[in-house]
Amino acid sequence: MAKGISERTPQIIAAEINSIKDQTGRMLLYSSVEIGRRLTEAKSMVNHGEWGKWLESSVSYSQSTANKLMRLFEEYGAKLTTGQDSSNSESIPNLSYTQAIILLGIPEEERESFVAEHDAANMSTRELKQAVQERDQAVNEKAELQNALTANQGTVTEIAxxxxxxxxxxxxxxxxxxxxxxxxxxxxxxxxxxxxxxxxxxxxxxxxxxxxxxxxxxxxxxxxxxxxxxxxxxxxxxxxxxxxxxxxxxxxxxxxxxxxxxxxxxxxxx
Known part of the structure; x- marks a missing residue:
């Protein structure tokens, strides 16, 4: 084997595959956002009541698929540049399509800090889902505690x-x-x-x-x-x-x- 050429190993190949997967996911997110942008534009032009028919005949999308793509544009469109390299996104860097879909479960005002705090771009799908579930559980527990405190305050007021x-x-x-x-x-x-x-x-x-x-x-x-x-x-x-x-x-x-x-x-x- 010639000098200077590293021996390929299963680990190296796996790293290359994962890198390609990440790039594909980011490209898919960018493409989905751009499709959502154009669907949003088209919907404003199509006559009322004809949207579903237009989707089926023109782009072969169901309304649920179109809604998901338009939601991606609504949530992430402003965060991405007009260039094709989605790594230039402003505050949601390097997210894949799947990660972006999962993060729709986080309110927009919290999403950016959540991504930064958890390094979401480097999490697996399972890890990210778990993090979102834990966040939701914490929010629910906080709400339940607040409700309990409110109820107890009512009881205290009644007793007083x-x-x-x-x-x-x-x-x-x-x-x-x-x-x-x-x-x-x-x-x-x-x-x-x-x-x-x-x-x-x-x-x-x-x-x-x-x-x-x-x-x-x-x-x-x-x-x-x-x-x-x-x-x-x-x-x-x-x-x-x-x-x-x-x-x-x-x-x-x-x-x-x-x-x-x-x-x-x-x-x-x-």
Missing amino acids: SERDELRKQASGFQAAIHTKELTIKTLQGKLDLARQSEASVEKIAVLEKDIKVARIKLSANKVSFLYNNIAKEFEDLLSELTKLAPADPEAHEKYKSEVSGLIGKIAERL
């Missing part, structure tokens, strides 16, 4: 609203109780004064009756306040138990049993 309403109700009950206590205190003062001034038996009896009625109303208000609190808390407890059941059946049964026991004890003491 309920809390404020309960505070408002509690404030109203406490004000009513305070008013009744002041009434009793005032009546008690009048009763003490009446006794000291030797008021009539009838007047003292009236004051004593008023104090008794005021104390009954005070007790009723306190019972109402406590009952409403217990009823609200019990409803919340049942709601949380229902939510807990599918998430942690064992804990649900445990607390359900404890709640039932507590209710039984309360019933016994009534």
Whole structure:
């Protein structure tokens, strides 16, 4: 063998084949974009309703094929120069036709950075598909997380609203109780004064009756306040138990049993 001529090996031949494949893919992308450019131009000229017929009779394309080619032009046409060497593309360098098709799944505003970040031009079809899938999965997970945060924010807002309403109700009950206590205190003062001034038996009896009625109303208000609190808390407890059941059946049964026991004890003491 003559000096200076390297011995050919399967590895060298494979490298040459892959190089030709890459060049063919880039040429195919450029050609597809240029066809898409002309299809877009033609579509603007063909009469409405005759596009499919024109495609079939003039260039033997289906509408789906034409749409794909026009999409390639729309997405990549501005990135490629008018020369036939697609390696001169501005920001999507050295992509093959197959890579360009896969990358249509990436929004245009993200595509250029995605290509640069992943060195997409040097990825195999399988690797590029995997990278796009991982990107889509990350986007979906982010969206789900955002939705969960939004939903939780709604729950937090609802809970805060309920809390404020309960505070408002509690404030109203406490004000009513305070008013009744002041009434009793005032009546008690009048009763003490009446006794000291030797008021009539009838007047003292009236004051004593008023104090008794005021104390009954005070007790009723306190019972109402406590009952409403217990009823609200019990409803919340049942709601949380229902939510807990599918998430942690064992804990649900445990607390359900404890709640039932507590209710039984309360019933016994009534």
